[in-house]
């Protein structure tokens with residue numbers, strides 16, 4: 253079997269795994285303030301694992317537009333004790349959602365299995381530190397920075413431009429000592445993209461498979477779903493499941509979601525269908 257980030261993590265290469273979101277930020281867009289103490293974080297992780305999460309993604313900095321910036325110490329203080337507590341209590345995969353090389357390094361020492369960086373290791377020293385950990389990395393595409401990214405996103409051709417970005421990043425990682433087989437790609441729905449850009453990417457998601465790397469998709473409760481349905485963040489379960497299932501049917505190998513058990517059930521249908529061979 254060919255080695256890739258999924259096989260390194262022990263995840264199935266041919267079905268869709270679930271990454272459950274655990275935000276430990278007071279201003280996080282979907283569960284802000286609810287899980288920023290360790291017991292609550294443990295409880296939430298336990299529920300997500302029982303509901304079928306394969307990875308718990310722990311982040312201490314919200315990337316929603318206009319979120320308050322957190323400094324290095326604050327991010328460390330939020331994230332590291334939660335990683336340590338989850339690592340101690342559960343036998344599960346953990347990813348750290350951070351762009352900060354100090355946080356990445358300390359998270360590695362605390363036992364995380366995967367680096368999830370929405371800035372695709374673009375901060376000073378992030379590439380070098382990540383290479384030193386030897387961990388798999390998820391590189392997400394974002395145009396601009398969280399506080400300005402939605403002002404006037406512009407592309408010549410969204411699919412081609414994001415593909416070019418990935419090719420550049422894969423090369424940059426290789427030069428820094430991160431081999432291609434450790435990389436997961438994420439097109440970054442909602443990060444510097446209009447609704448039309450997001451829909452064009454979702455419609456063309458298969459095209460990113462030509463890079464021959466696992467795809468992670470984050471659409472859960474995103475504002476693009478609200479733009480379509482008119483629903484507020486806390487009423488986007490059905491649209492999140494629909495968008496997740498479209499992604500899974502287009503071959504996404506990991507879905508990053510808030511609503512784990514509901515996503516799991518929906519994915520079980522896709523999996524059951526994929527197992528049946530039918531020749532007409």
Ligand code: 9MG
Nearest residue numbers: 349368370392438440441470
């Ligand atoms: C941290 N974070 C928020 N949204 C995300 C997304 O769509 N993908 C990834 N990989 N991380 C995200």
